[in-house]
Amino acid sequence: MKYTTNDLSKILGVSGNTIRRYDEMGYLAGSRNEDNGYREFFNEDVERLMYVTKYRKEDLSHEQIASLFKSSPEEVVKTLSEKRDEIKKKLRYYEAVDHLLKDDISLMKLARENMGGLLRQDCQPMHFIRYMIRGTLIMDKKRSKLLTDFMNRCPEFYYMYLFEKQDLENGIPFCSSGIGSNTIMTEKYGYDISEDVEFYESRPCILRFVKAPMDAGEQGMETGGPVWYDVYGKVLDYMNKNSLKLAGDVMALKIGSFYENGSLMQYQLFHYPIEEK
Numbered sequence: 001m002k003y004t005t006n007d008l009s010k011i012l013g014v015s016g017n018t019i020r021r022y023d024e025m026g027y028l029a030g031s032r033n034e035d036n037g038y039r040e041f042f043n044e045d046v047e048r049l050m051y052v053t054k055y056r057k058e059d060l061s062h063e064q065i066a067s068l069f070k071s072s073p074e075e076v077v078k079t080l081s082e083k084r085d086e087i088k089k090k091l092r093y094y095e096a097v098d099h100l101l102k103d104d105i106s107l108m109k110l111a112r113e114n115m116g117g118l119l120r121q122d123c124q125p126m127h128f129i130r131y132m133i134r135g136t137l138i139m140d141k142k143r144s145k146l147l148t149d150f151m152n153r154c155p156e157f158y159y160m161y162l163f164e165k166q167d168l169e170n171g172i173p174f175c176s177s178g179i180g181s182n183t184i185m186t187e188k189y190g191y192d193i194s195e196d197v198e199f200y201e202s203r204p205c206i207l208r209f210v211k212a213p214m215d216a217g218e219q220g221m222e223t224g225g226p227v228w229y230d231v232y233g234k235v236l237d238y239m240n241k242n243s244l245k246l247a248g249d250v251m252a253l254k255i256g257s258f259y260e261n262g263s264l265m266q267y268q269l270f271h272y273p274i275e276e277k
Helices: 005-012 016-024 043-057 062-068 073-114 141-153 165-170 183-188 226-241
Strands: 118-122 126-133 158-163 176-182 198-200 204-213 244-246 250-260 263-276
Touching: 005 016, 005 043, 016 043, 043 062, 062 073, 073 204, 073 250, 073 263, 126 141, 126 158, 126 183, 141 176, 158 165, 165 244, 176 183, 204 226, 226 244, 226 250, 226 263
Parallel strands: none
Antiparallel strands: 118 204, 126 176, 126 198, 158 176, 158 250, 204 263, 244 263, 250 263
């Protein structure tokens, strides 16, 4: 049986231009009708394009598909197996993205419901890398590669701040910046922890959600100032009333940004390690 370009287009549910493109790519073995000048195709062409459609749904490139039509059964199995491995890798990545989105949604809701409140519980252990320490950029080639590898290998990470205990207690306006992820995630994705990756151990903490402008860090953290009081002073008041003291560096995770009253704002989750006085 003979088929026109229009016939193939209807059978496969694609445009005539796609059929002509497939013809130019060498998928089809049709011939030109000398009477009317139109291309004519055969059952073999229909079946071949069915395979092209199927393989395209399997995310194979046209180069791979053309190669499959010239491959042995063993080579076909090898190509399809490699594509399956690639798809499984993508699925693992999208599972991670889904998990991260789920966490972000949950944290955004918690932040809205608990803004300014104080929660007492153990924090999760974290691995983190700083690119700025106490206001000084430290991005040499080694650390730049370390940071990039961390983000690529461990998709579930957070932008973070670190306020060193002695600086908070002395009212010094310094903080460090970097990225971090809890140890469950670094282990899940097989991230190789090097000596430059720091560790924030699990311990009793006060957790507090803070809403702040995106440029809050530029407003200064001098003792008694509004930023210092919001970051540390309110919690210090609580600790003094409950015979507690700061037991380590304070970590803040940025969990979401949004627009409010003409300004770009952000939610942050602060972790204040505590112990009895």
